[in-house]
Amino acid sequence: MMALAIGALLWGIVAVLVATAAVRSASLVETGLREGALDFLRLTPRVAIGVVGSGYVAAVLPPEVLGGLLGPSSGLLGTAIATVAGAFTPGGPVVGFSIAVAALKSGAAAPQVIAYTTAWALFAIQRVASYEVVAMPAKVVWLRVVCSIPVPFLAAFGAMLIGKP
């Protein structure tokens, strides 16, 4: 039900954006539709590999290992392991999200997986090193990284508190 509502909401946003673009010019709509379609074509095989493949990775991983390390009773240590793993996951979103969904399917608890994806979003070494350090003063990057350390833990705690997802 919620999935359906969110799908409808997303297409509603698309309709508003396309209408806004149409008011400005027809060529803007054309450019948007063409680039959007290209992005979709580029994305589809990657998501297909990640989503379908992660089921097999989950089936291969012994559930008691991940369940023990990152399961519902892994607590603060599990969250810390997930946070460190997220920060040091190399590569782009395909890698990060494939690992996250495989972990979720093979016994890791949702709060720990939220800590993992949050840490990946905040700290992903590759992104910090190749984009952030280049564009911002080093002191600011350090300040951001240090001040962000509590965040994956707070995110996991928040998820436990509301009992979702």
Add this chain to the structure above:
Amino acid sequence: MRIRRKTFDWSTAVITVLMVAAAVTVYLRDGWDRFAGVFLGDVHIFLDILPKMAAGCLIGVFSTLLIPREMVARLVGAESGFTGLAVATFAGAIMPGGPMTVYPVAGAFLAAGADIGAALAFVTSWTLLGYARALVWELPFMGTNFVFWRVVIAPAFPLIVGLLGRWVAKALMPHGVRS
């Protein structure tokens, strides 16, 4: 977010090899039925998510075309205090573009004399809430339920990082972040 990637990239190649190895292992160890069961279950999830992914791609492209970066920059520069952090958080969430555009914008805030807390809140908000990334990548992989609840929890964090950053900067960097 424009996904400006080559048709071939190493991350995807490594993941593909790993996934194929896992699939072969499942087939050899558990047999055809299990192999087919996992495949059909995941293909179902994938097909279910395709229309949302298409919407995500269109939202990413059209918002980049329609929202000028300068507008987002003006938004953040105009406020201070806690309101400044809230505005920076909002701006980070709607900021179009990938890391090659977001970090320079944050750097420009600082160069223009914006508050350090606002710059940190902006970057943090973009990494945690940047809707383009959440829609295009996270939704198809993690599913609607997971993304929805993660996004419900997340808006507090840019504010926390901004406040903490402001406080630490005041305590440890009395001459500013550029000295």
